[in-house]
Amino acid sequence: MNNFLPLFVAVPLFISFLIQLLNKLPDVIADWLALLSTLFLAIISIYLIRTNEILIYQMGGWQPPIGINLVFDSFTGVLLTIISLITCLIVIYSFSYMEKFTEKKKYYSLLLLMLSGMNGVVISGDIFNIYVFLEIASIASYALVGFGCEDEELEAAFKYLVLGSVASAFILLGIIFIYGKYGTLNLAQLATYIGNENLINKINLNMIISVLFIMGFGLKAALVPFHAWLPDAHPSAPAPISAMLSGLLIKALGIYVIIRIFFFIFKISLILSYIIMGLGMLSMFIGVLLALGQWDFKRLLAYHSISQMGYIILSFGIAGAAISKNLPSSIALLALIGGIYHLINHSVFKSLLFLCSGAIEYATGTRKIKELGGLREKMPITSLTCFIASLSISGIPPFNGFWSKLIIIIAAILSKFYFAAVITVIVSFLTLLSFIKVQKHILMGELKENLKEIKEVPISMCFSTLMLSILCISLGLFYPLVKTKFLDTAANIILNNYQYIQTIQNFFMK
């Protein structure tokens, strides 16, 4: 069962090197190779998510503290399934969307490298290994942001690259301090050392290390003080790439690693969870305020991803506060379930929204909401899926956005953070307001004269947008089933994280 783990990184790497090797062959070969590999990964991840015990894979056959080990628990499983499923649909989407760009084969190999970087970060159990695969995913995303080689895209890519490399420098500095103090790089051994260590004075190294990690991974997760790159990088990237960036990259590289480090390795403390909650509320509020004034569709969506990320970070902050104030564990469990569920929902409907914006840009050639209007006659499928996605992001009851926001609000109230609950309600109302504006301009209204001859986007784009909207609806309607099968075990894994450390311990070299 655990022999599948290295395939998540090895198969995309192998296929992307193969695509670059067969440079002379036509683009169709690259399409099918990319599709088959992502489909294969999706099937493995669905097969693997059903086991709810922790899988360990010793890379190279060496025991954990010597070699690197890969870890798969149900929280990783949830993330791996989202990444593989959405990447598979994005590859289908870019069959026809990328016809507008040159060098389609290089696009596919960069996409697969980003996928293998994300998978590598999610399943690795060694902190320097997380850094290396974070670098792979980031460098691939820098190149893909500037894929169109226009003036704005190059400038956005430059800004994103400089900020990203500063963040990686902070992360590496944190890793040096960890190795300097604890002498090990393995996450589980680190957790045991930090666990039975008594901190003497106030300004200790762990505080500095957690500050460095929050700054580094916070920038990768586009939390507010470090969000400067996101509103420029996402609109200038091609649509499937911005769907992947804001749907998957900021989650796998940012949120997941923050949780993995601050819930599993550094015992979550009250101050730390207050900082995380503060960051969450800040990004929620500022993200949606900036989004209200936007008239460029993709830039508006980029600001909304910042505010939606604030939801996820806030719910994990609430869970951390509940654990460290040792409130009844049901509250922390509820907050964790809300956070993970909103993470899944946000990946689904945010990628769907970006793919719809790409479809609109593919058909009409412009992203400005003012110039669009009344697309529902000419582009029925795209407008339908865009409508469903906007409903679910603003939290209308039957759709999935509503459930996760509700859980987060309940968790905030139960753990007596009334201020957080009030902010969440206000922000979700403002999101609803902003998406009503979007719907009014794009779908309702009458068709402008210069848009008369636009026609529906090709089948491959419609197929992936339809599939994503079906996923949106089914996640909303079958919420109890989803909760019991995936979310409970994932939340339990995070709550009592000693299981993670125990299972790796008994693999240790004696």
Added chain:
Amino acid sequence: MKQNNSGMTIIVKTIAKLVIYFISVFAFYITLTGHLTPGGGFAGGAIFAAGLTLLLLAFGKDILLKKFNYSKLNIADSLGALAFVIIGFCGFFFASAFLNNFFFKGKVFHIFSSGQILYLNIAIFVKVAACLFSILLLLSMFRILSENKTSKEKEK
């Protein structure tokens, strides 16, 4: 060599022609004995790329492009990376773990001694040499493009 003015003076060209053999022999030595003496795939590949850069700077771009055009560099680059992953996969299929070193280890202090480390060193040598040299070729190619563009703008 016909006398063309691209690249540096004749002195640099003759020295470059002589030195390139020593550099490449040194690069091969560093790579092949990567597991015995300091060095390894990265160092050897970088040294070989530095030698090619010397040729590029001394003789100018067009002579180099006859032997080292992009498709060859690209194939060498992806072949090196593929070899690395394939060695990893044969560890995965034949032995217990992904990058397991199940190859014949041989006697200590001999070249063919430490199993997969030698093969991986060669794979990394090919990859790093092709990669670093294609960066420099890329930059020198691109500067020509921007020059004739700026010259056109000056005329306008």
Added chain:
Amino acid sequence: MEIILISLLAFMIIGAIIAIETYDLLSSVISLGAIGFALCIVFLFLGAPDIAIVQLIVEILSLVVLLKLILKREDKDDTVNYNNFSIFSVIFFTGIFITLAYFFLKEIHKFGNIFQTFNKGEIYSYYISNALEKIKAPNIVSAIILDFRGYDTLGEATVIFTAILGGLVLLRKIGRKKDETK
């Protein structure tokens, strides 16, 4: 031993200040090269030969790349505008960070004895003793890179591959196919 390291480090800091502050871009790139070579010498003193080799060669290549960027282009950095607020804030922040650093750096093991960490050099001694028996590779660093932690180097080779691919993608002349209709 420490005196040599501290003097080389002082040389690197002065070189860094020169590299950042000079108007002429060419001299700042050259002083960056000087820092790189001083770093290579420091690596040799700290007993890291193959890191010194790789650092030296990569330093030369990055110098060539930077010079290719600067020559025949703008060579004066005319954006320098000194107001005393920026200088004062820089000194203020470095002062805070250094005093803070003095406290928390106490917890890292003293310079020169690596056994003061939490696991008392347990992984270090495993690598030292098993590199020769298990893998028959005298060069322990190569043994770690390609066998104990070979997965890191797989990621490493991919990083270079991605950077080259990214460079190729960003340097192509036509990004988007200009469709004639719109």
Added chain:
Amino acid sequence: MLIYILTLTLFLLGLYAIIAKKNIIKIIIGLAIIDYAINLFFILIGYQRGSIAPIIPKNSTIKNFVDPLPQALVLTSIVIGFSMLALVVVLAIRLYEKYHTFDITKINKLKG
């Protein structure tokens, strides 16, 4: 302790160059200096006083070596630093070709 603090000042100098300087070349130089400082810090952490490089000599039983693990990590981080530098240089060339200047303040087509 003094050596660690000097390395941290080098790191801060690189950070200062990235934040305060307006010229793209100075930002690239700042990135390179940050990489140098971090690689140096890694090797300083792994130095054992009075011990030789981690290459086992042929027929001698010296056992005190420098810690080889940071050196393996620094090799990776040097190559990552160089590939980052190559990407930044490529972007700087394209930006110079489009905007004809290295000055950050003049490269601001993106609004909002």
